[in-house]
Amino acid sequence: MLGDRWSLLIIRDMMLRGFRTYKEFLECYEGIATNILADRLRKLVAYGIITTETDASDGRKVIYSLTAKGIDLAPVLTEMVLWAAAHEDTGNQALVRLMREDKKKFLAGVRQRWADRHSARP
Amino acid sequence: MLGDRWSLLIIRDMMLRGFRTYKEFLECYEGIATNILADRLRKLVAYGIITTETDASDGRKVIYSLTAKGIDLAPVLTEMVLWAAAHEDTGNQALVRLMREDKKKFLAGVRQRWADRHSARP
């Protein structure tokens, strides 16, 4: 169900880089095809991992957010980033250091930011 | 690189169910096609996640084992199993309980069993 090339990257970028719109994913360095992106977002909604709403101040924009089920993938993504940092070419070095130094605190921070965004709006 | 339907399942089954031969994967409940299995095993070897050797007591058999890089995926797999147990239909309930009750101890056990198998043979 998350066994494809893009779904986990989408979730990672929503969780760690704050991506929220179609355009952000499409323009991201990773080069996903537009129809595939639309399909993956649709499936993630169907699986209950993300939700959609139209932006209140710009009717063209669709805002994607993680559900509780989606944010619960934070430990999985964190371990993946740490593994990649240890064994592959590494991305955001500062982020990796944060994760490694205090994993619990880092995860608590991710959850807190998510909760903040969700208490403000229904 | 692990972004496909089978690679993580193969690693999970090697780590948690002790799978070591082609036949075990092929007959496993998950129904992978034989050419795809061969391809994924080849790629996992190329990525340095598993290694192959021919069985000393049966020249037909190929024994697949996790490398250090492979066993380092244990925290990722553990978090995935826990996430799935919390949000999806759940598999091995006893295993999940072990993981949840003492994650550190569980991971230490996985690593210990791997180290044991690797100190015996070069």
Place this chain on the structure above:
DNA sequence: AATTATTACTTGCAATTAGCAAGTGAAATG
């Protein structure tokens, strides 16, 4: 107010990948 731009998509088609059934070769078993 009309034109242009932006955003989030869809559509059509070619290319890549996956899945299935059957086959191969080497080693073991009866």
Place this chain on the structure above:
DNA sequence: CATTTCACTTGCTAATTGCAAGTAATAATT
């Protein structure tokens, strides 16, 4: 020595992906 087992490969079809172009709705610009 014939049969079985094991780890694959091969050939073909079906499904998925990737690319380029197009569309509908809203927003910004002139």
